[in-house]
Structure formats: C-alpha cells, structure tokens
Amino acid sequence: MPVVRFEGALNRHTVPQAYKTVGTLLSGKGPAVFDLSGVQDFDSAAAAFLGHCFMRLGSGPQGLHLANLPSAVAHSLEGAAWDYRVDTPLVVEPQSPFVESVGSEAAAFGQQVYYFVFLLSELFFAAVIAPFRGRLPRLGPFLEQLSRIGAGSAPIVLLVALLVGLTTALQAAYQLRQFGANIYIADLVGISMMRELGPLMAAILVAGRSGAAITAEIGTMKVNEELDALRLLGLSPIEYLGVPRVLAASVTQPLLGVAGAITGIAGGFIIALTVLDLNYSAYYNESLTAVFVADVAYCLYKSAVFGWIIVVVGLYYGFRVEGGAEGVGRATTNSVVMSIFLIIIADCAFSFI
Secondary structure, eight states: OOEEEEEEEESTTTHHHHHHHHHHHHHSOSOEEEEEEEEEEEOHHHHHHHHHHHHHHOSSTTSEEEESOOHHHHHHHHHTTOOOOEEOOOOOOOOOOHHHHHHHHHHHHHHHHHHHHHHHHHHHIIIIIGGGGTOOOOHHHHHHHIIIIIITTHHHHHHHHHHHHHHHHHHHHHHHHHTTOGGGHHHHHHHHIIIIIHHHHHHHHHIIIIIHHHHHHHHHHHHTTHHHHHHHTTOOHIIIIIHHHHHHHHHHHHHHHHHHHHHHHHHHHHHHHHTSOOOHHHHHHHHHHHOOHHHHHHHHHHHHHHHHHHHHHHHHHHHTOOSSHHHHHHHHHHHHHHHHHHHHHHHHHHHTO
C-alpha cells in the first residue's frame, strides 16, 4: 500500500505541487494512505484537494485512507460533512528506492540552482543594463534602503568592531610585551582589522540584521500576494524591490567595512596606551607604516562582495517563500545561515588573493 506523507503547509500555495506529486497515484487503482501527521497549515484549498482525491480513489477498503490527522485537519473535514475514515497511527514510513531518492534530491538541488542563476541574471539586467535603456532605479526606495541597511546597521557594527579591536589587541599585548615588541601591536591590529576582521564582522552583523529583514519583508509580500499585485500593475518585483537593495548594499557595505576597521584600530590604540604604555605618535606612525592604500581598497571591494551575497541570498529566499508565517520564518532562518556560510566561503577565497 503506497504511503504519502505531507509535512508543513498544505494550503492554496502548496496544493498544486501536492497534486503533481500524487497525480500518478490518483490515476491508478488500489488502496493508498495519506499521512497528515506533519501538516501544520491547512485551509479550504487543502480540504478541496483531499475531497478530489476521495472522489478519484474512493473511501472504502480499497480506496483512500487518512492517517494521523491533526485535530485542526479533522475538524475541517468534519465541517465539510465528508465521510472519511481515520486509520490507526501509522508506523510505516514511505520507503523510496535509493536511486530514486538520490535523483529526487539532485533534481531539487538543480531546481534551486536554476532559480538562483535566474535571479542573478534578472538582477544584473535590471541594475546594469536597464539604466542604459531609460529604466533608471527608483530614487526613493534606494534612499530608504541606504538608511535601513547603512545607517541602521552602523551603531551595532561600530560597537562590535571596537570590542573586537580591544580584544585582539589585549590578547596580543601579553605576548608582544614579553619580547619587547610593543610597537608592533599597531601592525597586528591595523592589518587584521583592515583586511580581515573589519569586513567580516560588518558582513555577519548586516546578514543577521538586514539580510533577515529583506527575506522577511519580501516573503510576507509573497504570502499576502502583494508580488502578484505588482506584476498586475506592470512592475517587475526584481526591479522594484531587488535593485534598490543591491545598489544600497553596494554603497553602504564597503563604508561599514572600512568604518568598522578604523573603529577596531581605535580599540587597539586604547589598549596600546593603557596596557603597553605606548604614546599616541608612535602608534599612529606605525599604523600608517603598516596599513597601505591597497589594504583599504582590498577592504572596500571585499566588503562590496559580502554585501552582494547578503542581498542576493535574502532576495532568493524571500521570493521562494512557500506557506504562511511558518514558511516566512523558515526562509528567514535559512537566509541568515546561508548568507553567513557563503560569506565565510568567500572570505576563504579572498585569502588566496
């Protein structure tokens, strides 16, 4: 007896995909089991879907059986006055052949890659090519995103950068003092903050703050069908929602990275004056000797790449939200985790440059 297990949302957004999944089953004969124990979101479209399945397979011993119904699903079906049979709790999980399961995962991964590449191409066209065809980015949303991504993230980024600079200098001070190399605290803090810790800390904090907000906002708009309303008005959601965020991140993230690095260097300066008894001019001159213009440029374009990763990943998960509030929350979590993961991967790649 084939067993189909449903999990998460079974509503108007997921019913079409569910119908495709069980389409082959509905075209055949014989008993079948729908295990609904994992369903957390159930609406009238899902009830109509089950009703259609009952009509196709019947509800007798050789028809469709529902198992492990949550109370909300049972009440919905009872409210529809349908004669259905609730089986005893199932202990048999659906078993798929190994090759089939591997192929299914590979197909799902390929579909995700396809949508990601499609999003990148749409963003590139809307941000780079469309302005030369007279479709300039909207100034109002761009300025709003500048404020939210840049000015809104600046306080926490600068505070964390200062603490990281203090900690880095304090940990190194005890070792350098043993060898009489106190002055090199400026080199250590300046290079590490400008080339590594400044951009990285800024990117991780912006990913947790602004990246999550991007996914939640666009995901909520999709759930509320506001994206469909934009398309109905002849507006591209990528161009209307995505491009201002990409451009804003391109401007603010490099500034946040450099500002965080300078703030971290200031934290090292505090430790140098209080713990290592260095004077201001010695630390300042050594910092200028250690940190070059190339290091600042490296920080700028490295931070820009991190900003693009944050926005693109946030947009991808936002446009791919399925279900209700649970789907938005799950997409937001995945967005932050994936952003930080890709930032670390990119940071490792930059280490070889």
